[in-house]
Amino acid sequence: MAIDRWVAFVILLLCLAYGYGAFFTMDELLPPIMQRRPIWPSTFPKVLVVGGIFFSLIILLGLEKAPAKEDGGDINLSRLGDYNFGQAFLLLGLMVAYAVLLRPLGFLASTFLFLAVGSFVLGERRYWLMVLVSAIAAGFVWYLVDSVLGIFLRPLPMFMVGG
Structure with a gap:
């Protein structure tokens, strides 16, 4: 199957x-x-x-x-080494790091780092585009969650807000 x-x-x-x-x-x-x-x-x-x-x-x-x-949906076990397991495990590690760093770094910094490093792991090499898209996405999502939905997310690191 x-x-x-x-x-x-x-x-x-x-x-x-x-x-x-x-x-x-x-x-x-x-x-x-x-x-x-x-x-x-x-x-x-x-x-x-x-x-x-x-x-x-x-x-x-x-x-x-x-x-x-x-x-094409079958996994070819004879060519198992051709799959990008390294990228998959790095992305899983990034997700864990994102969850761990969300409180100490704040939403904006941790989301920005997750998106930028994740796009680097997936092969993007236009650094200015990675930084721009990551910054806009992190800011836009924080604005939507905080202002539109009314759910407080700590935007800044804990040491900057006294916490």
Whole structure:
């Protein structure tokens, strides 16, 4: 079985487990006033579960558009050394470092560093473009989360704000 079908099978199992929680256990403890509302806290998880099951079944049953040539989704175990595992492990390490450094460095600096170093790991060598895009993206996301959504994110490092 191709790798995409294995991934679809795992997603189907996850959706079934999550769907059990969304359909049968999430709404038991709601107060009566919440039970009369048209949208419950479990509405969005239910939509996600139905969509996930639908699309994973499409892939599992092979109803999606098949490739014209040989199946390129299979992992060729004889050419396992040709895959970029180094980049994948570096990006996973960057994600862990981002999570660890988010509080001490603040959102802006840690997000900027994650985006800049991540694009370098993926092969971008136009440094001015990496810096520009990383700075704009970090600032824009911080503005949206802080000002538009009203969720406080510490933008600066802890030592600059006394914390």
